[in-house]
Amino acid sequence: MLTRRTILQAAATSAGVALGLPLTAQRLVASSSESTTPKRIIFFMQNQGFDPATCIPKGIHNSGSLANAELPEPISPLEPYKDRLHIINGLHGLHTSPSHSAFFGALGGYRGGDGVPPSAATIDYELSKALPQTLLPHLCIGMDSIENMTSKPTLATLSASGAGQPIFMHSNPNHLYQMLYGSISTGDIRLQHEARSNVFNEIEGLAAAKGQSLPAGDGQRYRQFVDGFQDINGLRERLDKVSGHLQKFAPEVDERYTQPEFETDWHDVLLDLGISALTSGITNTLTIGSGRGEIFGAWKGLGIEQQGHNLGHMKQPDNPIWIKIRQYNSRMLVKIIESLESVPEGSGSMMDNTLIVYTSNNADSQHTRGTNWPVMLLGSFDGAFKTGCFTQIDGNRPINALHTTLLRAAGVTCDRFNMDDKLAQKFDDGNGPLKELLV
Template identity: 25%
Template structure:
């Protein structure tokens, strides 16, 4: 343990022209002779959460492992998570009951995605949407209140003019947002990585100054060069190395964003590709995951949601080996060849998730790494999307929550016995948020923690 005569405040920022640079946790921020296990990044003191939404379920026969328990073999879709086995929990058999149609409310299968983190049934009303508070916002209220941004909401696809009535009389709010701080307030997603970067590292300058900032060819770090040099003089070698790694991550993300914005198709002259949004989907996914990682690394935020797409998305993903549209391919007709093609799209998104998890695992954090202090929930509200079935939804959970959540498990529940809202209730327990119910829950999920 490094002992210093005085410690640096945890909320230390380096400020320059138009820049506020938060710093990662450093040992120099400890009071003299404070054990690492008692720090802000020690078990029980920092818990993070990421909720990731994807539409259109998963290809039947390609997602669920055949074995239950800890000796399971990863399926074709989940195989990219195998190197993270000790932090992975897969769940088979949960139903998104709040997304299912009823005799009174038929149809609307693509209008109830906001059930993911609320466990609640969206009210069919295009004028006055009503859902329920989502777990990401509950966690942000408890664990993110001391950070610059209690939560961040990211997405990939622009909702465009999707307002009012979207599908079967349901408000478009249910398709545009999975994060609700109140039952009537959906939080918008930010799809532009440049805007996310400015929100994380900007200082609230005027609109004109932000336009100038976007045209800058240098780095935001250039604005704080002298501050960085001066700051590094007073910290030990280990902290200097950690700070250098963090600054390299910031610079690399900024470089990639600048490459995107320097291209003609991202100049702002095209309505389809707003200023700063990658034309390449693969680059878009990765840079958004990287922005969440750096926000966690600097403790700017501890809660994030990420919408990988919107219901009825026609986006395609050539890197996966199949170039068909997302929604169209999900209607596989139960034809083996079509299901195999759809499984490639599903696997592609799990590969990106594994990329994100590896990045978090490589960021030191207190007595471990960031992956040790987070729970990532990637899910959807459909199982077999061809049949619009809201049963047997695929659930992927990754992270440690400071040892509270054991990995290397495949949990399997009998048909029609457990629902996703029961799991949400159990997730909240991991964050010391104990409720009697959430949404349409009937109890806690057996064997979850």
Template identity: 25%
Template sequence: MYLSRNHLSRRTLLRGAGAALALPLLDAMTPALASPQQRKKAPLRLVFCYVPNGIIMPDWTPKQLGSNFELPRILKPLEAHRESLLLLSGLADHNGNELGDGAGDHARAGASFLTGVHCKKTSGADIQGGVSADQIAARAFASQTRFASLELGCEDSRTVGNCDSGYSCAYTNSISWRSPTTPMPPEVNPRAVFERLFGTEDFRLDPATRARRLSYRKSILDLVREDTQSLLGTLGQADRRKIDEYLTSVREIEVRIQNVERNNKIEAPGIDKPNGIPVLFADYVTLMFDLQVAAFKTDSTRVSTLMLGREGSMRTYPELNIADSHHPLTHHRNNPQFIERVAQINTHHTTLFARYLDQLKATPDGEGSLLDNCMIVYGSGISDGNRHTHENLPILVAGRGGGSIKTGRHLAYEQETPVANLYMTLLDRAGVRPDSIGDSTGTLTQLGQI
């Protein structure tokens, strides 16, 4: 252990030519004279993971309440994490409904999911929504991390024009809103996320210059090698091992991104794939989840959103032998074959989410794991995609919130309970207490230890 009174700052960076690599939490970042409680306490992280187009609800909702529930088909991939899950039934996104505005449920679902606000129907520049729960938390934590928040997405989309029955694409493309008129479009390119997180300056360069640099750079680790060696000489054995494991994981992510970029000429039918984005959806989602884990390891941010797809997503899933686009399939009109395909897509999503939870659980953090110190909302602003319903949403929370949430249960709330009440509760656990979020009416009971 590093035993100097002049402990290492949690914002220490490994610097080199054009790079400034963030570090994971080390023993040396805690003062030598700190109390055991100070040494072991880890920060809470808030994550909102959004899936589009609704869920096949009979295959999502457990039949039993309390702790003795059986995970249905779509949630079955999460079996290994059932004791870290809180399944919530009865929550609603009332402002996703038309409320006199006619069609446009997908746009309203995305825009209101984290804001609890009915967005203005417009396809022009005069968009109007609300401030999202993640951004309320981001403002509170901004001074404590390098980045106030991280917005990620796994499907590209334009941000202007009409994307849903007269609603702006800004509504379908973003669940995160910094202000009622300022959405936070997700970053969909893994290379751009990597460069932002690990401090390279390339993300500010034009594509041609960045490509020339990539042609001769072996790794970001080469740029910070000298600083790395200097730091290692001041650390204890445990911290040197943490640094080695961390740098190995950074390099592994970097190699995966480089491999995608080398093979970017491979085209997949029906997929509009920007440069640097994996063709296979599973590879794409896994890479974005891993970048999010890396951001939490380095305490670069404590708030993140990830959209597995934008609302109204037309993605196909050839890896599942499903050639039909996702959105049209959800309008199944009770066709058993279409319902089955949607259920397969829903299960594919939770399978990828389960791997993300595996990564968080395997990462030590304070007295527990990253998963223990996370509060991860996974769900959709639409329940039944066939009817565009916004009641009884598919919502779960993963992670124990540093011990403030009693997981391993299925709870049912009174129908029409605003989903924003959940966000009020989670923010309260994180020490953030806004007067309200959108149409919230208070906090949820029973989430904590009872």
């Protein structure tokens, strides 16, 4: 039965989902300073775990250079970019309960679980606040089976702006294209964009007027609803103002959007949209969830018939299925690198000021306690991070220490990310950033 309360709840959620943002006001006004380095960061989270044997070259056990090493087959596409790579082994996430997935806990560094709301902001959101402002500070995209992406075009399991404030991932590229580039499109996409804009404008006005007569409790909930549409309409207006600039970066719409043969067609165009959002300057923080932080996911386009949970029960080293998935991921990383390298910035390219963080949302395997959480970094983040090397962390340092390091590199004073002294006494034998990673 529909009641005023359920209508308000659904409307508020729809507003947040449409924009892919939490239900709070967001920074949508771009600002820049000539003295500010336009840094950006990308998180690529693959579900089902990241076995260290699939990324650590054979024979390497101690920290050192990758110059004379041959990368394992699963990440072999990254061989030409080995001098930009930093492989990290030995961090842990015991406190996140990552079996099957740590969900929000992977990027939050706290206890997670299926259906458990975030207990604090995640590192990607915190970095989006610290980096130079953009029109859309944080963009999240999620890749899954075509059935899941169609039935649930948005899903929130990985990123959050605060306690109980999840951030939605976009999984339908048609919806995301319309949001980002509807104002410069033609045909049906343009008509849909204009129709939706008119509806959102009308709803915002009606909501603002009607909300004044509601009781205090419902009024506050209604205010979130109004703010959500203000955010949507504000973003549309700002993107309209830079439509001439965006025209240079919008991907070409083809049959992969409307008639995908496999889910990987949507994976590929979602990646294109994410890259275009970075190169155009719409955003400086991109989070990619392959498997969307859950135990599902499919890659039929790679010739893999197995799906979802079953993939997590397979050993990853020397497994032809996981070699295909990891190589597919690595080719995506290469595409990001090459795309950012092609755009001049300062005395170099956009990639010189970018960092890619590749890992899993549940440590080293699907069924894991989180004793080892391998991570790969690509790029130096404007010279902040060491590259072309392998680092073995032998102490009891949690993934929170990596998150702290990222914040430090972004200029934020932080000794521990989302970990109080009591928790640190049990799970962290150090303090501050991982000095082994920084220049």
